[in-house]
Amino acid sequence: MANKRLVIGNWKMNPETFEDAKRIARKTRITAGKLVRTEVVVCPPFPFISAAKARNLPAPFHIGAQSVSFDEGGPHTGEVSVKMLASLGAEYVIAGHSEERAAGDTDDAISRRISKIVEAGLTAVVCVGEKVRDENGAHLDFLKDQMKATFAGVPEDKAGRVVLAYEPIWAIGAKDAMQPEQVYEMSLFVKKIFADIFGQEAGHKVRVLYGGSVNFRNAGEIIKTGKVDGLLVGRESVNTPGFVELLRAVDVVE
Ligand code: PGA
Numbered sequence: 001m002a003n004k005r006l007v008i009g010n011w012k013m014n015p016e017t018f019e020d021a022k023r024i025a026r027k028t029r030i031t032a033g034k035l036v037r038t039e040v041v042v043c044p045p046f047p048f049i050s051a052a053k054a055r056n057l058p059a060p061f062h063i064g065a066q067s068v069s070f071d072e073g074g075p076h077t078g079e080v081s082v083k084m085l086a087s088l089g090a091e092y093v094i095a096g097h098s099e100e101r102a103a104g105d106t107d108d109a110i111s112r113r114i115s116k117i118v119e120a121g122l123t124a125v126v127c128v129g130e131k132v133r134d135e136n137g138a139h140l141d142f143l144k145d146q147m148k149a150t151f152a153g154v155p156e157d158k159a160g161r162v163v164l165a166y167e168p169i170w171a172i173g174a175k176d177a178m179q180p181e182q183v184y185e186m187s188l189f190v191k192k193i194f195a196d197i198f199g200q201e202a203g204h205k206v207r208v209l210y211g212g213s214v215n216f217r218n219a220g221e222i223i224k225t226g227k228v229d230g231l232l233v234g235r236e237s238v239n240t241p242g243f244v245e246l247l248r249a250v251d252v253v254e
Contacts, residue, residue: 005223006163006207006230007250008041008125009237010066010094011048021048027240031247033060038230038251041092041125042237046080049088064092064125067100070112082120093117094232096127096150098169107149114151118158125232126150127211128190129167140189147193159194159202163209165232166190171212173234180218183210183226216245223253 009028015021021044032040040061044052052063069079085093095117096110110126117124128147130139154162166186171178178186187208195203210222211232219231231250236242 003207003229004039005037005250005253006039006041006209007247008064008092008094008165008209008230008232009043009243010097010211010232010234011042011044011238012066012099012234013045014238015048018048018051021051024238024240025052028237028243028247029060031244035060035247035251037253038247040247043092043094049085049090053089062092063088063090064094065090066094066097068093068095068113068117070109070116072116082116082122086120086122090122092123092125092163094125094127094165098127098129098167098172107146107152110150111153114154114162115158118154118161121161123161123163125163125165125209127165127167127232129169129172129212131169133168133170143190144193147190148197151194151197156198156202159198160205162194163207163230164190164194165209165211166228167211167232169212174213177213177215177218177222178210180222180225183222183228187226187228214246216242216249219246220249220253223250 041064042052042061043064043066065085068082069076073081095113114124114126130142133139168178191203191208194206207229209230209232210226210228214231214233215236236246
């Protein structure tokens with residue numbers, strides 16, 4: 001299998017203690033090590049990145065971060081640079097998450113973050129998604145504009161270091177995920193926009209994940225019918241029994 005599926009766990013601001021972080025990582029590690037078709041990335045809060053790493057063992061999952069500064073280093077109180085993350089073993093960084101966008105992150109700031117991530121040789125997991133769906137298709141225009149602004153200034157030759165996470169905002173932290181058939185349609189749409197921005201080949205190669213209320217019950221069907229390359233999972237990624245089941249459900253899809 002050329003490309004394994006990618007399941008990225010975004011722990012958000014969870015759990016409360018380093019001990020709990022170690023416990024979640026340990027359970028995830030045991031399951032991740034048994035998967036055949038699936039690659040796992042765990043994105044803990046910054047202080048818990050080291051808790052997610054197994055001592056003396058090659059980790060069966062990759063480490064990611066939830067955000068990063070667009071500055072190199074120096075006088076930026078409270079910020080974390082991409083080099084710091086790389087030195088901790090992080091290979092992935094999420095950029096443009098809707099919760100950060102809602103807190104004031106601008107398209108310009110996001111595109112600068114993405115550039116920093118990909119230029120440092122890490123993979124940017126770039127979140128895009130509409131706030132609401134509209135029967136006249138206005139959400140498609142919204143998404144197109146959002147993607148163009150988000151990727152403005154990102155070097156074209158680094159498109160291969162981007163993973164697209166399509167996350168309709170109305171489905172994040174919600175009761176239900178988007179229907180798998182719609183996930184399929186929308187994943188094709190965002191791939192097409194990506195191709196318009198970065199060229200046909202990049203559009204063909206980019207991996208598209210779905211995120212928004214994915215859990216162990218719906219994950220397999222979203223992969224199967226939604227035909228996405230993976231999932232970005234919030235709440236269920238820190239609910240270890242659920243995440244273990246979710247990983248197994250994804251891995252068994254042919
Ligand atoms: P959720 O979050 O799985 O809790 O809906 C997804 C996300 O915000 O990435």
